[in-house]
Amino acid sequence: MQKPPTDRVPTVRELMNPILEVLRDLGGSISLAEINQEVNKSIGYSSGFLIGEYEHIAEKTNRDEIRKRIGAALSFLKNYGHLDNRRGSGVWALTQQARDNLTVDPAEVMRLYQEPKSKEKDSSTKRDGKLGEESKSWEKEMHSILTREIDANQFERLIQQLLRKYGFEKVKLTGGPGDKGIDGTYIAPLHEGLLSFHGCFQCKKYEGSVRANEIRDFRGAMQGRADKGLFITTGTFTSGAEEEATRAGVSAIDLVDGDDLMERLKEKGLGFKDDGTIDHNWFKNL
Numbered sequence: 001m002q003k004p005p006t007d008r009v010p011t012v013r014e015l016m017n018p019i020l021e022v023l024r025d026l027g028g029s030i031s032l033a034e035i036n037q038e039v040n041k042s043i044g045y046s047s048g049f050l051i052g053e054y055e056h057i058a059e060k061t062n063r064d065e066i067r068k069r070i071g072a073a074l075s076f077l078k079n080y081g082h083l084d085n086r087r088g089s090g091v092w093a094l095t096q097q098a099r100d101n102l103t104v105d106p107a108e109v110m111r112l113y114q115e116p117k118s119k120e121k122d123s124s125t126k127r128d129g130k131l132g133e134e135s136k137s138w139e140k141e142m143h144s145i146l147t148r149e150i151d152a153n154q155f156e157r158l159i160q161q162l163l164r165k166y167g168f169e170k171v172k173l174t175g176g177p178g179d180k181g182i183d184g185t186y187i188a189p190l191h192e193g194l195l196s197f198h199g200c201f202q203c204k205k206y207e208g209s210v211r212a213n214e215i216r217d218f219r220g221a222m223q224g225r226a227d228k229g230l231f232i233t234t235g236t237f238t239s240g241a242e243e244e245a246t247r248a249g250v251s252a253i254d255l256v257d258g259d260d261l262m263e264r265l266k267e268k269g270l271g272f273k274d275d276g277t278i279d280h281n282w283f284k285n286l
Contacts, residue, residue, distance in 0.1 A: 009065050013106035015073040018042050020082065020094070020102050029093035035074075036067050037242060067259060080109045138278060142262045145271070145283050146234045147207055154286040155205040156183050158270070159232055161286075162261075163201070165268040181221040188228075201230040210255075212240035219251055229253035232261060 010018075022038045023030055030038060074092060077083040082098035085091065094102075146155065156173050163171045168186040183203045189196045200222050204210060210233050222229050228251060231237075236257050237245075245253040256264070265271055273279045 010069065012069045012072045012076065013110065015039065015066075015070055016077060016104055016106045016109060019070065019073055019077065020098060020104065023083075023092065023094050023098075024102055028099070029091055031091050035092060036070055037246070039070055040066065076109050077104070080104065080112060138266075139259075139262060141278050142265070142271070143234070143258065145278070145280065146258070146261070147205065149280070150205075150283050150286060152203075152205055154283070155234075156203050157286045158265075158283075159201065159203050160184060161270060162264060162268060163230075165270065168199075169196075181218050182225065185226065186230075197227040198225075199228045199230055200226040201232060204231070204233040204235065206233070207235050209236045209238050210241050211238050212244040215241050215244040215253060219253060222251060227251070230256070232256040234258040234261065 019035070019039055022035070022042050025042075026034075026038065074083060074085075077098075078085060082095055082104060084093050084095050146158075150158070160171050160173055163184075163186055168188050171184060171186045173184045174182050181202055182200045184201050186199050186201065187196050188199055200218075202218050204214075210231065215231065218229060218231055231245070231253055233256070237255050242255060245255050271279055271282050
């Protein structure tokens with residue numbers, strides 16, 4: 001299949017079939033944390049350049065945009081019946097419909113998504129616009145809470161609760177001056193508890209970009225203490241950091257950036273009321 005051009009950010013339509021191909025090649029399912037990296041790798045997308053550890057602003061802007069477009073493509077494909085996100089588990093999987101006919105016509109996918117709204121065009125347009133504004137509103141509100149309203153200790157306790165929600169066991173906060181960048185440890189059970197691995201995590205509550213040297217420092221602190229690492233930030237990761245996290249021959253480190261974190265909190269209902277609005281008091285009591 002022809003890949004999208006790499007001299008610009010691919011459109012939502014251009015990303016649909018590469019996403020399906022990535023899921024097929026990885027056995028039919030992929031975590032939300034992996035999907036951006038794997039899709040970019042698959043289409044050979046490159047945007048901007050690096051100067052040492054400092055990321056060119058154009059690349060950061062483009063990577064943020066492609067992440068948003070991948071998210072939109074996932075939603076379209078789910079509505080079309082080709083993807084399932086396992087009731088908010090953070091894992092996207094191919095449906096049987098997709099396995100029977102992997103390739104889609106992007107125009108048809110989007111047409112079917114928009115078709116039910118055509119009966120009340122004016123009102124639906126206003127409603128969709130309102131929903132879009134509300135979506136951006138909750139993200140801005142949550143970002144403000146994570147970066148400005150809670151302190152570092154509260155943020156660590158938030159991550160501790162999130163990991164427990166995902167089924168991690170013995171999630172402990174270490175902290176203190178001797179932690180060497182390790183904020184906590186956990187045990188991740190596999191295959192219904194038959195196997196497990198030990199992991200360490202680091203939480204970075206700020207609005208900048210995590211660079212490759214910070215990933216290396218974290219990996220160094222992990223040595224002898226864990227099989228795998230998890231680095232969670234309210235900011236972003238440079239492409240150098242992403243490459244360092246998956247470098248061959250060393251312990252792998254999974255990355256969760258601010259956008260991914262907010263989506264995971266929403267999926268698990270942490271900090272949200274029953275009506276879907278954000279509960280500020282919940283965060284204050286962390």
